[in-house]
Amino acid sequence: MGFRRDIADAFLKTNEINPDFVEVAPENWINMGGYWGAQFKEVSHRFPVFLHGLSLSIGSPDELDLAFLRQVKNFIAEHDVRVYSEHLSFAKMDNAHLYDLLPIPFRDDSVKHVVARIKQVQDFLEMPIAIENVSYYTPVAAQMTESEFINQIVSQSGCNLLLDVNNVYVNAFNHHYDPYEFISGMPLDRVAYIHMAGHEQVSPTLIVDTHGEAIIDPVYDLFDYTVAKLNPVPVLLERDFNFPEIRMLHHEMNQLRSIVNKYWIKDVVPA
């Protein structure tokens, strides 16, 4: 599960949430002191930590922020982080951070640009990173399909894929494609990690990836289809706000586990 302040006590005091690993955004914790700094130290002591970044902006034309990347590298070493993932999107333009994930045009020059940057990041960090397929709400001047774009990025950069199954469902709805076909077309041998989350339908024609709702059955079905095609990898339940009672989160985790256990003999334990 993602470690969030709203449910921190369930991880650290009541032990109601006892996941195989926790995921955090490094931007939320780097250089954090005081009460929350101490809480995070305890979390990283008790659970394996995965990082899921927000501000690297791999698809931005701006230069990579190497000072920030150095902070991430130090954070990875300090907390013995197992996985660092980022989004296949851009979040910075004209030297200004935007604090959200904007879609990269699916184009040949974008592939070249993003591949070069992923390689630069991996060289700098001295570890492979995982790149997440993001949800997007409008196409932008695409010259290839999303599936082609992701495949080229992964194969040319040597990065891993963080497959967000909910994002596949959201994009399939928003952009009118078959999510099962899309999953089958992904480089499944490079999937290192899965995200599952809820979403919100904001209009008859648009779903937004919110991480603030329960996972719906069609996304569980798509997850089932996906897991059947994969070797065991870690699976994250993403929930960022609008938290329900802890037993409801347990219910979601148990549903994920029951699907995983149909195909994978052992529970997934991070390497």
Next chain:
Amino acid sequence: MLYQPDTYKIEQDLSRFGRTGNDTFIPGATEEGLRQYRRLLRNNINNTMVQAFPISRQVLPDEEWNELIDLFFANHDAKTTQIWKLPAEFVTFVKEKDYATLWNKPWLNDLLYFEWIEIEVYTMPDIEAEPFTLQGDIRNGTIVVNPEYRLIPLRYPVHLYAVEEAKNHPGDYFMMVYRHPETREVLFADLSALDTFTFENIAHEQLSLSDIAAGLKLQFALSDQHPLLTNLIAFVQEMMAQKLFLGYAVERKEQF
């Protein structure tokens, strides 16, 4: 940078639309999708500021607050990778653009700064204090300061009065904002000019209270430093109880 100019421009146009909401044309883009990005981006900025500045949000009329958010997002190039630190850039932006004068709200800069400093102190990286003991000579000993603090000067006493009242009391105010070493809570102390002078001399010059009193006696040609020293002792005792001062420096033994 391996982007072709048109791909670069597409990303730039999308970014500018997200920051301003001004009309744009992006090949293949849907109006609903673009509006969604504008909503998501602006909400992120607005929610971050509402969370950081609850009092400012409450006292500013909706139209002024929204104008500030829109102007900030459209015109300020956000530097921090950590959105929770963005309010510090907002404080600087509002001050540099001088909205306090433009909107006849002279307390605005102080209020925003005051609200931000609480967050800064609450989240600042841990700083290890000098070794100390609780027993010592309050007159002549070296007093150890809790290093996790910010001392801020204010022109308007937004920490004492509602803003409309604070407007009537301009002056020189000194606000000590610090973190309790055990509970990690943020604490506040309204310091007088003499308290501030004393604190600075203890914190930065490591002067004893006797040294500080002697210096003041000389500077102001006082006939007797004892009443002054009594005041300084009372201040330090009070602030020691409140954990702004932690104790007395441990004497370092000479190494042979």
